[in-house]
Amino acid sequence: MTRGAIRVAMALAIGIAGATPAAALPTMIRIGYTNCAACHVAPQGGGVLTEYGQGIDQAQSLRGGELQRVQELHRRLIQDLRVVMQEQSTWTDRPMPNNFRPRLLYRNVTNLGAGFRLSGVATIEGASAPRPTKSYDPAARGSTLFVNSALVSYRPAKTLELDAGRDQLPSGVNVPSLGAYIRSRNRLGYYDAPTQLKMAWWGKRHQVMPYVYAPGGNEASGERESGAGTLAEFDLLGNQRTVVGASFLKGTARNGDRQMVGGYARLGFGRWGILAEHDVTDRTRTALAQSFTQNASFTQVFWAAREWLVLSGIGERLRVERPFLERRNAGQVELSARLAPQATIVLGTRLEKDLVTNRLAKSLILQMAFKTVY
Amino acid sequence: MAMHHCQQKCAAIAIAALVSTAATGIAAAQAPAGASTPVEVRGGTASFDVGTNVPALNVHGKSTSLEARGTIRPGANGPQLEQIEATVPVKTLATGMGLRDEHMRKYVFTTADGQTPDVKFSARQAACSKTGASQSTCDVTGDLSIRGTARPFSISLKVTEDRDSYRASGDGIVKLSAYGIPQPSQLGVHTDDEIKLRLEFTARPAPVATTGVRR
Numbered sequence: 103m104t105r106g107a108i109r110v111a112m113a114l115a116i117g118i119a120g121a122t123p124a125a126a127l128p129t130m131i132r133i134g135y136t137n138c139a140a141c142h143v144a145p146q147g148g149g150v151l152t153e154y155g156q157g158i159d160q161a162q163s164l165r166g167g168e169l170q171r172v173q174e175l176h177r178r179l180i181q182d183l184r185v186v187m188q189e190q191s192t193w194t195d196r197p198m199p200n201n202f203r204p205r206l207l208y209r210n211v212t213n214l215g216a217g218f219r220l221s222g223v224a225t226i227e228g229a230s231a232p233r234p235t236k237s238y239d240p241a242a243r244g245s246t247l248f249v250n251s252a253l254v255s256y257r258p259a260k261t262l263e264l265d266a267g268r269d270q271l272p273s274g275v276n277v278p279s280l281g282a283y284i285r286s287r288n289r290l291g292y293y294d295a296p297t298q299l300k301m302a303w304w305g306k307r308h309q310v311m312p313y314v315y316a317p318g319g320n321e322a323s324g325e326r327e328s329g330a331g332t333l334a335e336f337d338l339l340g341n342q343r344t345v346v347g348a349s350f351l352k353g354t355a356r357n358g359d360r361q362m363v364g365g366y367a368r369l370g371f372g373r374w375g376i377l378a379e380h381d382v383t384d385r386t387r388t389a390l391a392q393s394f395t396q397n398a399s400f401t402q403v404f405w406a407a408r409e410w411l412v413l414s415g416i417g418e419r420l421r422v423e424r425p426f427l428e429r430r431n432a433g434q435v436e437l438s439a440r441l442a443p444q445a446t447i448v449l450g451t452r453l454e455k456d457l458v459t460n461r462l463a464k465s466l467i468l469q470m471a472f473k474t475v476y
Numbered sequence: 477m478a479m480h481h482c483q484q485k486c487a488a489i490a491i492a493a494l495v496s497t498a499a500t501g502i503a504a505a506q507a508p509a510g511a512s513t514p515v516e517v518r519g520g521t522a523s524f525d526v527g528t529n530v531p532a533l534n535v536h537g538k539s540t541s542l543e544a545r546g547t548i549r550p551g552a553n554g555p556q557l558e559q560i561e562a563t564v565p566v567k568t569l570a571t572g573m574g575l576r577d578e579h580m581r582k583y584v585f586t587t588a589d590g591q592t593p594d595v596k597f598s599a600r601q602a603a604c605s606k607t608g609a610s611q612s613t614c615d616v617t618g619d620l621s622i623r624g625t626a627r628p629f630s631i632s633l634k635v636t637e638d639r640d641s642y643r644a645s646g647d648g649i650v651k652l653s654a655y656g657i658p659q660p661s662q663l664g665v666h667t668d669d670e671i672k673l674r675l676e677f678t679a680r681p682a683p684v685a686t687t688g689v690r691r
Contacts, residue, residue: 133536133572140533140665154530154663161575168575169663261531305531341525342534372572409574 128276128377129404129412132370134342137309137335138276143180143211145263145302146272146311149223149251150180150211156443164410165442181210184473192465204228207250217258223251233280233291238358238387238394238426240322242293250295263302268295268318272302272311272333274349274366275379275400283398283420283430284379288362289327289353293320296327307337309347321355329353331362343370349381358387374405394423410440429457436467446471512558513681515642517544520677522564522595524650527668535667537580541568542677544597548642554604554612555635555642562597583660584652587623596621597629610637620650627654631675645676 130141138147141155151159157169184207192198205227213219225248232241253267273290280292300313311333317326335347349364364381383396397420404414414436422428436450450467520542526535544562548555566585570577585592599618606612612635620629631648650671652659659666 134534136532140530152664154665157575157663158573161573166575306527306534307532309532337532342532342536 127278128368129375129406129414131343131345131368131377132372132375132404132406134370136307136337136342136345136368137304139261139302139304139309143219144221144253144255144265145304145309146269146300147276148270148278149221150182150209153177159440160443162409163440163442164408166410169443178213179210180212181208182474183208184471186469186471188467188469190465190467192463194461194463198463202229203231217256219255219257221251221253221255222249224249231280231292233286233289233294236426238385239287239289240325241291242289242295242318243320243322244293245320248293248295250292261304264299265302266299268297269300270295271298271315271331271351272300272313272349274333274347274364274381275368275377277377277400277402282400282416283418283432284364284381284400287396287398287420288351288381288383294318295320307340308335310334315353324357325355327353327355327360335366343375345369356388358385358390360385373407374403377402377404390425394426396423397421412438414438427458431455431457444473512547512549514545514547515679516546516682517542517562517677517679520544520675522569523674523676524569524671525674526671528665529668530665533665535571535576537569537571537577539564539568539570541565542675544677544679545682546679548679554606554614555637556604557602557614557616558600560597560599560602560616560618564595566592566594579660579662584657585623591624593621593624596626604635607634611635612637614644614646616646622650622655623657625655631673633675640681642679643677644679645674648673648675 139145190201211221230244235241251269296315298315314330331351338344345368351362362383366379369376399419416434418432420430432454434452448469452465523538546560602616604612604614614633619626633646
């Protein structure tokens with residue numbers, strides 16, 4: 103038995119012994135969840151679930167059943183531990199090492215009353231996973247113990263929230279995969295947690311998230327970016343299944359600036375749906391006379407065979423202009439099984455073609471996420 | 477021999493088809509003015525949409541098992557509908573989430589003695605007014621029964637004549653409080669009292685029970 107196989111077997115054993123996902127699930131658009139605020143404490147999505155969200159989480163799992171109402175104390179202090187284990191094997195024409203990445207996340211939301219709350223996510227990890235380092239966009243530095251999010255939030259009204267602290271910047275379709283080009287190539291990697299002030303305002307048919315940001319402190323020298331941006335999305339047909347949005351960002355750093363404009367859509371049709379995003383990023387570098395453009399596209403078609411079992415086909419495209427010429431296409435098939443509120447398993451296979459070098463990379467991905475429910 | 481067998485069989489089929497055509501009275505337009513044509517609906521769609529106390533969260537549900545019967549009497553100012561009876565089996569209503577469906581049936585449609593009677597609608601008649609060459613608007617007022625309790629209900633239907641059939645769609649409002657049903661609540665999220673109903677269906681001439689040859 104290879105070491106990789108032993109790790110997979112161990113992870114499966116742990117999975118059987120006990121075990122929830124907690125990443126953003128934009129696929130919930132299929133049954134009318136237009137944004138994240140209904141189920142997640144943070145309107146941006148991801149992280150800890152509200153009590154109602156926990157109920158939905160349980161209802162959408164293979165185990166199913168009803169969530170028992172939590173005690174008042176738990177409504178004030180919500181916390182959990184989450185273990186994520188990812189095994190990725192990649193084959194190209196050159197030997198590639200297997201990548202096993204275990205992470206332990208502690209997540210906490212403390213409601214202070216009068217609309218104020220504190221929230222944070224800290225991760226201890228066995229192997230770092232920085233986004234691809236590019237000479238025009240070096241990856242932010244990771245660490246074994248990393249604070250992904252630390253926010254002070256104030257909700258003056260039911261549909262208005264102000265947040266200050268460090269966190270990932272709001273992003274369009276908000277897919278959980280940080281490896282997607284639309285994320286990894288737009289500074290939305292695992293260690294990108296700028297200091298920021300943001301606002302979320304949402305209603306029956308809209309959501310707007312303007313923000314300003316400053317460096318998080320772990321960026322490479324010269325790459326400490328400050329800027330501003332916004333997301334704005336709208337339920338086109340008012341049926342809660344046709345959300346279209348636009349995102350804008352302008353960032354400035356000593357070594358160069360970037361301006362990003364993106365459009366995205368989340369469409370739901372009952373059992374299936376489509377998530378799509380296209381971002382155009384115009385970059386300047388102080389060492390270059392001219393700017394260059396990056397285009398990143400993402401399309402996911404998903405089908406919920408069962409409430410707990412979702413099959414997805416994903417297509418991605420990346421184009422970067424000279425002098426950093428890159429042309430990549432990727433396709434992925436993914437099966438996500440939510441076994442219980444505490445356990446999710448994702449099995450996927452990915453093909454990525456570098457059209458410049460003509461190199462094809464094949465990957466097999468197994469990810470298991472387990473969390474405690476208090 | 478084979479020819480003879482075919483002649484017999486083909487004649488029987490032709491007679492059956494003629495009888496069937498005559499019995500169903502296909503093409504209401506061909507019926508004499510003022511004559512009533514029995515029509516039926518099979519596999520119509522009844523959908524609902526209800527808001528909640530959480531912004532941007534509505535609950536949608538749908539059944540594609542709407543069945544109805546009635547008669548249509550063509551008229552110069554539009555058709556007249558009579559003796560309308562419609563049914564939606566509760567078990568066919570689905571929201572896309574199993575647990576939510578269970579809650580809906582339990583909190584909205586189940587009677588005190590544990591029964592879940594079908595949702596029924598009946599109306600004696602409804603007058604329609606022409607809005608185009610083949611289009612009419614029909615204001616239908618009758619009784620909608622939920623949990624076996626009938627309450628007045630009105631819906632405005634847009635009806636389009638298409639050869640021998642009538643396509644109809646319309647919206648109406650149902651208030652849970654009118655039936656004494658509390659707004660369903662789960663983990664702090666509760667629905668509104670007002671529920672928007674939408675009906676979409678095609679009515680076709682109803683086959684009349686015949687005795688004789690059946691294919």
